[in-house]
Amino acid sequence: MSGPYVPEIAIDREGNEHVVQGWQDDFYGGKLGFWLFMFTEVLMFGAMFMALAYYNTLHPQDFLDASASLNRLLGGINTVVLLVSALTMGLGLLNMRVGKIKEAKLMIWATIILAAAFLVIKGFEWRAEYNHGIFLMHDQLLPGSSLPFGQKLFFGLYFTMTGLHGFHIIIGIGLMIWLLKRINAEKVRPDHHILHWNIALYWDIVHLIWVFVFPYYYMIGAGGATGGH
Amino acid sequence: MDTNTIDYAQERSGYYKILVGLLILTAVTFVQPHMFMTESTFLAQMIIAVIKGWLIIMFYMHLKGETLIIWMTGFSLFIVFTFFAIVIGVDVQQFQYLDESHITATITPMADAANAASSTNSAH
Numbered sequence: 001m002s003g004p005y006v007p008e009i010a011i012d013r014e015g016n017e018h019v020v021q022g023w024q025d026d027f028y029g030g031k032l033g034f035w036l037f038m039f040t041e042v043l044m045f046g047a048m049f050m051a052l053a054y055y056n057t058l059h060p061q062d063f064l065d066a067s068a069s070l071n072r073l074l075g076g077i078n079t080v081v082l083l084v085s086a087l088t089m090g091l092g093l094l095n096m097r098v099g100k101i102k103e104a105k106l107m108i109w110a111t112i113i114l115a116a117a118f119l120v121i122k123g124f125e126w127r128a129e130y131n132h133g134i135f136l137m138h139d140q141l142l143p144g145s146s147l148p149f150g151q152k153l154f155f156g157l158y159f160t161m162t163g164l165h166g167f168h169i170i171i172g173i174g175l176m177i178w179l180l181k182r183i184n185a186e187k188v189r190p191d192h193h194i195l196h197w198n199i200a201l202y203w204d205i206v207h208l209i210w211v212f213v214f215p216y217y218y219m220i221g222a223g224g225a226t227g228g229h
Numbered sequence: 230m231d232t233n234t235i236d237y238a239q240e241r242s243g244y245y246k247i248l249v250g251l252l253i254l255t256a257v258t259f260v261q262p263h264m265f266m267t268e269s270t271f272l273a274q275m276i277i278a279v280i281k282g283w284l285i286i287m288f289y290m291h292l293k294g295e296t297l298i299i300w301m302t303g304f305s306l307f308i309v310f311t312f313f314a315i316v317i318g319v320d321v322q323q324f325q326y327l328d329e330s331h332i333t334a335t336i337t338p339m340a341d342a343a344n345a346a347s348s349t350n351s352a353h
Binding site for chain 2: 031
């Protein structure tokens with residue numbers, strides 16, 4: 001991880017030295033590899049959406065009632081927060097690519113602050129739900145409670161998926177702090193910025209997942225009693 | 230994406246334009262249940278989400294012009310949606326284990342009330 005890259009040398013039968021091809025600067029390969037990782041994320045969340053759609057098909061009215069009870073204002077604010085954070089992350093990468101290191105770091109810090117704001121808002125939302133007896137393995141979600149079964153499934157998946165998404169946000173904050181360290185150490189530079197590129201891609205996939213999580217959980221019950229089903 | 234061919238002002242302006250587009254679509258997400266396609270809220274919300282997702286993937290994730298990755302993305306989405314179609318479209322429609330399933334409990338307070346009402350009516 002540290003020190004300049006020293007290429008490996010291979011010697012043929014005649015004693016001639018040859019530099020072995022290194023892949024440290026394979027920008028496209030690095031990007032392609034990260035896209036493959038993101039497909040695993042899509043598969044993971046895709047499976048969860050599949051479970052959600054499965055239970056939704058079995059309990060449509062319960063899902064609408066449960067969705068209608070979520071706090072759309074806080075969910076909407078978080079949507080905008082993530083949306084702006086995707087912009088600051090993108091602008092940070094753009095600044096890095098053109099050599100504006102200071103501006104790039106500022107944009108990464110802005111993204112970190114917005115990510116933390118997202119978590120705080122989500123925390124308030126979960127706390128309110130907990131106080132209403134709605135939380136994993138708690139009060140209303142226990143097997144013996146009077147809450148309709150479909151709503152228990154809805155809220156179980158809601159906490160699981162938004163929790164996993166929140167965990168991705170925390171990982172993202174860690175990655176951005178690591179990125180700042182690498183920039184300060186000049187390991188990430190305008191001519192070698194694949195790490196910055198891939199962390200920006202990571203942040204975009206976290207945003208992308210929320211783009212589908214938000215309407216499915218918060219908005220399907222916004223249309224009244226039937227929600228359009 | 231070649232770092233030697235960056236038009237900073239143009240790319241920055243592109244980022245802001247996409248932001249405005251995403252903000253407008255987010256606003257549409259909120260007004261949709263009260264303004265249009267009110268009988269198909271779920272479908273409308275998913276259409277808006279797909280448009281937002283397309284904007285993010287193409288412009289924020291720089292997929293525009295990346296032919297190989299676009300094909301890979303399309304293929305993986307095809308696989309996910311195929312499983313969606315099989316599981317949701319086929320399996321759920323022909324669900325055979327209602328009696329022993331733990332995910333299809335039908336005894337709810339509402340169902341109890343409905344059953345009680347129907348039995349009262351039939352008694353009369």
